[in-house]
Amino acid sequence: MTLDSEVQSLRQVPMFRDIDPARLKLLAFTGERVHFSAGQLFFRQGDAADAAYVILEGQAEVTLDTPSGPLKVAELARNDVVGEMGILSDTPRSATVTAATPVVALRIDKRVFLELLNQFPQMSIAVMRELAKRLERTNARLVRSNS
Numbered sequence: 572m573t574l575d576s577e578v579q580s581l582r583q584v585p586m587f588r589d590i591d592p593a594r595l596k597l598l599a600f601t602g603e604r605v606h607f608s609a610g611q612l613f614f615r616q617g618d619a620a621d622a623a624y625v626i627l628e629g630q631a632e633v634t635l636d637t638p639s640g641p642l643k644v645a646e647l648a649r650n651d652v653v654g655e656m657g658i659l660s661d662t663p664r665s666a667t668v669t670a671a672t673p674v675v676a677l678r679i680d681k682r683v684f685l686e687l688l689n690q691f692p693q694m695s696i697a698v699m700r701e702l703a704k705r706l707e708r709t710n711a712r713l714v715r716s717n718s
Contacts, residue, residue: 578592580649580677583649584650585697587694588697589691589693590687590693590694594690598687599677601679602677602679603677603680604627604675605676607629607631607674607676609670609671609673613631613653613670613674613676614654614664615664616634616635616663616666616667618664619663620660620681622658622681622684623654623658623681623684624676624677624679625676626648626649626652627676629648629670629672629675629676630646630647630670631647631668631670631671632647633668634669635665635666635667636667641667645705652701653668656702658681
């Protein structure tokens with residue numbers, strides 16, 4: 572994938588849509604392209620939150636460690652962002668993320684991610700919307716599981 576195609580991919584991510592293409596190019600350039608094989612961990616619940624990831628290709632699963640074993644709470648695919656919650660809350664990872672298929676992702680360092688939020692208020696709003704949607708989905712799943 573070239574730098575220009577990474578910029579095009581980033582433009583498909585809702586939180587990056589309104590960011591100037593030159594800034595997206597810088598983000599794509601400063602981000603680290605990482606590859607995960609199926610079954611490989613992005614990070615484990617409890618790890619330090621040092622980066623966010625934009626999935627460029629492939630799929631991943633989000634699981635929570637529970638007393639009865641891992642509980643799958645979400646599936647991620649192309650253009651999804653994961654890992655931003657720990658960065659925003661400055662807390663350890665709240666879940667484990669594992670590649671379900673081979674994955675290519677752009678790793679965005681915590682410092683760079685926070686700087687983007689600082690420079691682009693519209694990105695902060697998009698992140699809040701995404702987190703609110705995730706909370707709604709989780710609440711709905713909890714209601715269904717308790718019915």
